[in-house]
Amino acid sequence: MRQLMRYATVGVAATLVHYLLLVACVEIAHWKAWIASGYGAAMGAQVAYLGNRWFTFAHRGSLPASWMRFQILALLGAALGMAIVALAVHLQMYYLLAQMLATVLVMGFTFTLNRYWTFR
Numbered sequence: 001m002r003q004l005m006r007y008a009t010v011g012v013a014a015t016l017v018h019y020l021l022l023v024a025c026v027e028i029a030h031w032k033a034w035i036a037s038g039y040g041a042a043m044g045a046q047v048a049y050l051g052n053r054w055f056t057f058a059h060r061g062s063l064p065a066s067w068m069r070f071q072i073l074a075l076l077g078a079a080l081g082m083a084i085v086a087l088a089v090h091l092q093m094y095y096l097l098a099q100m101l102a103t104v105l106v107m108g109f110t111f112t113l114n115r116y117w118t119f120r
Contacts, residue, residue, distance in 0.1 A: 003056055007111050010051030015103060018044030022099060033095035034086035037102065038078050045074035057119035069118040077106045 018040035025036035049070045053059045059066055081102040088098030 003115065004111065006056040007052065007114075008107075010048055010056055011107060013051060014044040014048035016044075017047050018103075019096075019099065023096075026095060033089050033098065034082045037085045037095075037099055038082045041074070041078035041081055045071070045078070048074070052114060052119065057115070059119040061119075066118055070114065073110055073113050073118060077110045080109065081106045 018037075021040035021043055022033070022036045025031040025039060026033055029036075031039075049067060052070070053063075053066060081099070084102035084105060085095065085098045088101060089095050093101075
């Protein structure tokens with residue numbers, strides 16, 4: 001439970017980066033929401049990696065190996081989130097609500113895989 005709370009704390013910082021970029025890309029650059037979601041997720045993932053490596057999991061293993069595993073999961077998580085946002089927006093859901101739904105669903109998926117694979 002302690003790790004999950006730390007994971008959520010790091011997730012808040014990463015999610016803030018993700019959402020700021022999402023909103024900027026949609027509202028200012030006029031990108032499609034699902035594309036902006038992927039871009040924001042990719043940038044937020046870098047914040048998440050550093051926070052999870054040192055704060056959540058106190059991982060002292062190989063930096064290149066854990067970074068690569070994390071990036072693979074981040075890519076899968078971003079793709080899943082993009083699909084959820086694309087579908088929800090297609091069904092007329094507001095893009096920020098769609099992103100919130102995607103965030104909750106993807107977080108459970110990535111926490112489990114990061115705990116048992118990336119930072120084992």
